[in-house]
Amino acid sequence: MIVVTGASGQLGRLVIEALLQKAPTEEIVAAVRNPRRVDEFLARGVQVRQADYDQPESLAAAFKGADKLLLISSSEVGRRTPQHRAVITAAKAAGVGLLAYTSILHADTSPLPLAAEHKETESLIRASGLPAVILRNSWYTENYLAGIPAALQYGVLLGSAGEGRIASAARADYAEAAAVALTRDNQVGRIYELAGDESYSLDELAQAIARQSGKAVVYRNLPGGEFRGALIDAGLPEGLATLLAESDVGASKGGLFDDSRQLSRLIGRPTTKLAAMISQKLASAA
Structure with missing residues (x-):
């Protein structure tokens, strides 16, 4: 069971x-x-x-x-x-x-x-x-794609990740990894560092959103405190705003990057492409 x-x-x-x-x-x-x-x-x-x-x-x-x-x-x-x-x-x-x-x-x-x-x-x-x-x-790609509607509205993607690379993956990829670990033999004692096959900076994410949407979107890097304030002003609860801002600052220090591809090996397929997830988000927001 x-x-x-x-x-x-x-x-x-x-x-x-x-x-x-x-x-x-x-x-x-x-x-x-x-x-x-x-x-x-x-x-x-x-x-x-x-x-x-x-x-x-x-x-x-x-x-x-x-x-x-x-x-x-x-x-x-x-x-x-x-x-x-x-x-x-x-x-x-x-x-x-x-x-x-x-x-x-x-x-x-x-x-x-x-x-x-x-x-x-x-x-x-x-x-x-x-x-x-x-x-x-690692991070769910959905965490960043949630900001697409605001980025399209204002032409700016805000964050505090600097040039830090983010190896996120789809929530479904992590769910499949959990299911595999729960149904495969010889898992005791294993520690998996799970991250997406691709990595990107938030500047590259803004460029990808602009490319697929056909609208001008640029990345604006803010100090962590300012980004937290902007999230609160946008209506996010203070606790969530703090979590997201602190995580972005952590990403600037390499906290959301890993290139070992343990996730794709565990699930037996490449992780979900960022471009495909952006396309899906844009279609749902249309």
Whole structure:
């Protein structure tokens, strides 16, 4: 039995879809805070169990009988470590045979402040003695493409990444990697540095958007504080604005770059092309 936590989230849903191509439906469990959010999985034969990172008693029931468990990192930055500790403790008590965790690229050396809780979680996993595989994901390409409508409206793509190269990949690529790690033998002890086959600077991203849209778009690099302020002015919550600005600054220091191509090797195909994702985004925004 394979249990996926956070299965109602954007990544979790894609992991379930990928698992449905690789494992018997009756062996897949979607563990979610609100089961009503994944009625479509229940209708397709996937088991659905209530699981809340803040309610340890729910985790014990959700993980019962689990052979493998995917811990998708919590979206609550600043609360991740205690929440992940609860999941790890429950997984240990349930006798889970393999714990997979979605960490961040080069968590042990990353300049991104976001990496701190991932590093702490990896330490908790090691201390637990649970057999584990660590999936260190780089950035989702979708994170940057979300800014395309504003870039087209104002002719400017804002950021704080400088000339740092970003080896992002599609969310679906990372989901497929998780599904492979959960269904392939000999994964215990592996640490994957997962990133896209391509890399780009934000200036190159702006050029690609301009090229495909036929509209003038240039990249404007801002100090981290100014970029954070611009995001807040655009309506983003302060916490998210801080996360994005700090991550961009980390990218300027190489924090989102890796050229080992471990992701494409794991999933057995090239990662999704940036140009194709831009085209899809432009079509959906039209």
